[in-house]
Amino acid sequence: MLVVQKYGGTSVADAERIRHVAGRVMRRVHAGDQVVVVVSAMGNRTDELIDLALSITPDPDPRELDMLLATGEQMSIALLAMALRALGQEAVGLTGQQAGIYTRADHGSGRIARVQAGRVRAELDCGRVPIVAGFQGATDEGDIVTLGRGGSDLTAVALAVALGADRCENCKDVEGVYTADPRLVPTARKLTDLTYEEMLELATQGSQVMHNRAVELASVYELPILVTSSLVDAPGTLIHGESELEERNRVRAIAHDTDVAKITIRRVPDRPGIAATIFEPLAAAGISVDTIVQNASEDNLTDLTFTISRKDLRRAESEMTGICRDVGAPGFVAAGELGKVSIVGVGIQTAPGYAARMFRALFNAGINIELISTSEIRLTCIIDAARVPDAVRALHEAFELERGD
Amino acid sequence: MLVVQKYGGTSVADAERIRHVAGRVMRRVHAGDQVVVVVSAMGNRTDELIDLALSITPDPDPRELDMLLATGEQMSIALLAMALRALGQEAVGLTGQQAGIYTRADHGSGRIARVQAGRVRAELDCGRVPIVAGFQGATDEGDIVTLGRGGSDLTAVALAVALGADRCENCKDVEGVYTADPRLVPTARKLTDLTYEEMLELATQGSQVMHNRAVELASVYELPILVTSSLVDAPGTLIHGESELEERNRVRAIAHDTDVAKITIRRVPDRPGIAATIFEPLAAAGISVDTIVQNASEDNLTDLTFTISRKDLRRAESEMTGICRDVGAPGFVAAGELGKVSIVGVGIQTAPGYAARMFRALFNAGINIELISTSEIRLTCIIDAARVPDAVRALHEAFELERGD
Numbered sequence: 001m002l003v004v005q006k007y008g009g010t011s012v013a014d015a016e017r018i019r020h021v022a023g024r025v026m027r028r029v030h031a032g033d034q035v036v037v038v039v040s041a042m043g044n045r046t047d048e049l050i051d052l053a054l055s056i057t058p059d060p061d062p063r064e065l066d067m068l069l070a071t072g073e074q075m076s077i078a079l080l081a082m083a084l085r086a087l088g089q090e091a092v093g094l095t096g097q098q099a100g101i102y103t104r105a106d107h108g109s110g111r112i113a114r115v116q117a118g119r120v121r122a123e124l125d126c127g128r129v130p131i132v133a134g135f136q137g138a139t140d141e142g143d144i145v146t147l148g149r150g151g152s153d154l155t156a157v158a159l160a161v162a163l164g165a166d167r168c169e170n171c172k173d174v175e176g177v178y179t180a181d182p183r184l185v186p187t188a189r190k191l192t193d194l195t196y197e198e199m200l201e202l203a204t205q206g207s208q209v210m211h212n213r214a215v216e217l218a219s220v221y222e223l224p225i226l227v228t229s230s231l232v233d234a235p236g237t238l239i240h241g242e243s244e245l246e247e248r249n250r251v252r253a254i255a256h257d258t259d260v261a262k263i264t265i266r267r268v269p270d271r272p273g274i275a276a277t278i279f280e281p282l283a284a285a286g287i288s289v290d291t292i293v294q295n296a297s298e299d300n301l302t303d304l305t306f307t308i309s310r311k312d313l314r315r316a317e318s319e320m321t322g323i324c325r326d327v328g329a330p331g332f333v334a335a336g337e338l339g340k341v342s343i344v345g346v347g348i349q350t351a352p353g354y355a356a357r358m359f360r361a362l363f364n365a366g367i368n369i370e371l372i373s374t375s376e377i378r379l380t381c382i383i384d385a386a387r388v389p390d391a392v393r394a395l396h397e398a399f400e401l402e403r404g405d
Numbered sequence: 406m407l408v409v410q411k412y413g414g415t416s417v418a419d420a421e422r423i424r425h426v427a428g429r430v431m432r433r434v435h436a437g438d439q440v441v442v443v444v445s446a447m448g449n450r451t452d453e454l455i456d457l458a459l460s461i462t463p464d465p466d467p468r469e470l471d472m473l474l475a476t477g478e479q480m481s482i483a484l485l486a487m488a489l490r491a492l493g494q495e496a497v498g499l500t501g502q503q504a505g506i507y508t509r510a511d512h513g514s515g516r517i518a519r520v521q522a523g524r525v526r527a528e529l530d531c532g533r534v535p536i537v538a539g540f541q542g543a544t545d546e547g548d549i550v551t552l553g554r555g556g557s558d559l560t561a562v563a564l565a566v567a568l569g570a571d572r573c574e575n576c577k578d579v580e581g582v583y584t585a586d587p588r589l590v591p592t593a594r595k596l597t598d599l600t601y602e603e604m605l606e607l608a609t610q611g612s613q614v615m616h617n618r619a620v621e622l623a624s625v626y627e628l629p630i631l632v633t634s635s636l637v638d639a640p641g642t643l644i645h646g647e648s649e650l651e652e653r654n655r656v657r658a659i660a661h662d663t664d665v666a667k668i669t670i671r672r673v674p675d676r677p678g679i680a681a682t683i684f685e686p687l688a689a690a691g692i693s694v695d696t697i698v699q700n701a702s703e704d705n706l707t708d709l710t711f712t713i714s715r716k717d718l719r720r721a722e723s724e725m726t727g728i729c730r731d732v733g734a735p736g737f738v739a740a741g742e743l744g745k746v747s748i749v750g751v752g753i754q755t756a757p758g759y760a761a762r763m764f765r766a767l768f769n770a771g772i773n774i775e776l777i778s779t780s781e782i783r784l785t786c787i788i789d790a791a792r793v794p795d796a797v798r799a800l801h802e803a804f805e806l807e808r809g810d
Contacts, residue, residue, distance in 0.1 A: 056423060056484050056491065057487050061486065063497070064498050065483070065487070068484065071479050077472065078458075078476075081469040082462050082473075093468075093472045098547055098548070142502070
């Protein structure tokens with residue numbers, strides 16, 4: 001079997017863990033598999049490098065920031081390759097560029113243009129384990145570009161697709177995807193499998209397990225992803241295209257996120273083009289808007305509410321005065337201490353009763369719902385951030401997720 | 406004027422010094438010069454990275470060690486380019502590979518095969534300051550290779566030669582080359598200029614000012630090098646091909662080194678091929694031999710003495726038992742606490758009296774000479790390491806080096 005294994009920063013945080021990962025990779029090769037490894041920067045290295053850049057200037061040039069950040073993963077590949085060679089296993093560290101990860105020149109949030117996996121395949125054919133730097137690629141001119149959040153997950157999936165690998169393994173400090181965060185819900189259960197759509201919704205709604213860009217790419221090429229532990233040998237969670245018949249119309253897992261802020265613009269004149277007038281300045285300021293809800297119009301005036309990440313609240317507020325003036329609204333109200341809980345499962349939207357059951361469970365726990373948003377396989381309620389743990393526990397119990405598949 | 410400026414690790418050790426260097430480079434550009442900058446890794450970063458590698462394995466793979474060490478200079482170029490851009494000066498960080506420094510695949514001690522300076526020149530033509538990572542290059546296959554000790558000096562000279570620069574400026578935490586180490590000799594005087602040969606002898610005999618590989622390369626292409634301060638604006642020392650007539654037959658400077666160990670093989674049978682039998686195993690063990698002295702043969706038996714770096718002494722001793730057996734010598738004597746002092750100046754060897762004056766000065770200071778070695782422009786005495794400071798002071802006074810040119 002040809003697999004691409006990805007190890008995150010926690011799994012390679014120090015010399016001891018790097019040697020542990022090397023042993024794991026070697027045993028896998030001895031078992032007869034072909035293994036390509038993708039690694040992140042060690043522990044908090046990326047944050048340390050960002051702090052270093054900020055000590056030079058509050059607004060570092062994006063190209064040079066990429067040049068700086070790319071050293072984090074370059075350190076990891078060199079150390080892991082050394083560790084494997086010290087065990088007698090031939091290995092070779094490859095930067096994003098050496099591994100053929102080509103991107104556009106959109107520094108800091110690079111999109112992969114193509115993968116030329118010739119070098120990686122040649123190293124595999126020589127019996128060497130290619131250790132590839134995640135999170136980075138290069139332009140055709142050889143300039144280094146980082147891929148933004150979740151970049152190492154994306155590198156692993158893109159390489160697996162280019163190599164025609166049997167699957168991508170995302171090796172983490174958790175054993176798989178759970179029905180809810182086990183730190184909040186002691187009875188949370190590890191899931192055997194999930195569909196791409198379910199994983200995508202969980203990732204988008206706050207699950208830290210995998211980044212949605214990587215899940216999307218895997219979904220397009222139908223590449224199976226195994227989310228598994230880098231520490232213990234235990235079956236993980238397989239993310240793939242098929243969903244078992246009996247799993248349809250079921251809530252599979254609860255996602256939560258406590259990083260939500262809300263802005264409501266009161267009494268907006270309801271005319272065409274008003275949404276663009278509101279959201280274009282926010283997009284220009286780099287503020288990503290999540291849920292948008294517009295209440296039924298009355299006297300041709302409407303209340304419009306949207307949610308954003310809490311870190312963007314101050315910047316959003318400073319844009320709002322101008323926006324209210326431009327749309328002719330008298331003012332806005334902001335709230336910063338919100339969170340969200342979501343139930344996710346293929347087909348729940350089309351099946352009756354799930355929404356009612358969710359609202360009832362939250363009501364019974366004394367939790368007020370501020371906003372509701374839905375997708376085909378998800379139901380999300382925005383609530384008080386402080387009540388998120390209670391809400392997750394109440395929903396986990398209401399949907400009987402502690403019961404086995 | 407087109408100049409290549411090189412800044413060492415001390416000059417870019419922290420954010421404040423990096424901003425200081427940025428200001429210096431910008432003022433130079435504003436004054437109308439075209440500037441290419443070569444930088445080393447920050448402060449002790451290279452040593453920290455070596456320690457990190459050793460925490461993984463006592464014998465790191467050389468290719469992966471190069472991959473790791475190269476991150477040090479990559480950090481420096483990114484931070485300095487950011488600092489220049491923050492001042493409003495366009496700049497661009499370039500790795501060794503991006504700057505077109507091509508090497509053979511001799512990891513850890515790379516030799517520059519060629520410099521393709523097209524990208525550097527293009528950036529200059531666009532009004533950007535190219536900030537190039539010293540100490541590193543890449544093979545034609547794109548693998549990273551470091552250039553070994555003094556590598557950043559070498560990068561600067563090689564780039565300057567390839568660009569046809571007017572000169573290379575080696576910007577340091579000292580103001581130039583002195584008649585002796587000012588920490589030992591308070592009356593030491595900064596030299597206005599030196600020939601390549603004189604600088605080469607000083608570098609080889611322990612002066613830390615510039616690496617001899619870089620001086621050699623500059624000499625071949627007759628590229629002037631200015632050794633100057635990165636901290637204050639003061640005239641430095643120009644290293645070039647011409648020597649003033651009145652400077653000939655003069656001692657220009659004293660070099661010293663306290664890192665010397667000595668091994669003497671007693672009663673070696675004096676027959677052809679004996680030197681190869683002794684020195685081949687040492688070379689194979691990676692031990693670099695400095696001075697070799699063979700005493701006049703007697704009864705067809707000879708004493709052979711050579712010096713090495715102190716760090717190699719233990720490994721050399723472990724080779725010596727076998728070597729003594731192979732050459733039929735009864736044994737060897739080792740001494741680890743030695744140093745050397747050298748007087749350097751064009752033509753001193755051909756002029757009479759210098760050697761006598763040197764030996765007299767050391768004798769008057771009560772310093773015993775263990776070994777003597779000479780070149781055309783240098784006289785070196787191996788002495789007790791503890792007496793090196795006294796010897797440097799005695800020689801500086803004996804040759805009246807405190808007196809101006």
